Amino acid sequence: MPSTTNTLTVYITNRDSRCDECGHDLGRHAWITLAGQGRAVCLACADLEHLVFLPAGNTALTRRARKRSRLSAVVLKWSRARKRYERQGLLVEDEALTRAEEECTADAGFREAKRQRAVVRRAELDEEYLARFAARVRELYPNCPKGRETQIAEHACRKYSGRVGRSTAAKALDEDAVRLAVVAHIRHTETPYDDLLVGGVERSEARACVRDQVAAVLSDWQH
């Protein structure tokens, strides 16, 4: 069973922010991590955007999801009224959350919790946008295994519907943006990249290790 070896902190900002790594404007209420010397880094650059958000409130589900997730991040937001950071929830691996939900559902009395979570998920995913994104992936990567376009689209939609505005979401259908989403998916699912990170390898080094592998899969999916 994977244990949590790596807990990170993600902050929801109060003011307009910019990623110090990729230079993108993140808008207000952006989700960022802090690198050395107070540098703000967006979740894409920090390689955390494959994680899904589990809002605080369900203790059993949170505990289980955290335990199942090799990589997780506590999400904090500054409360002006209380003048302190308040915990909003947890970012965890999608599979860990699914398994945690299954475990909770197996316990009688947790059916309601699962129903509530399903409601949150549906709200997060704009069905129409999801279908368009998936179709775009399939169009650009006709050889990608069946069902992957939906997985990739779901991650993209969670990211764009919950965290950034519509105009940014529209940009996500650009060929470049779709390619980045596919590359991130390949890195996390088709290479040992996550294991390297969990094992403490530096992000840039881990990326370099799997670069050729990612390129090979990408080219395979494209033709």
Ligand SMILES: [Zn+2]
């Ligand atoms: Zn960035």
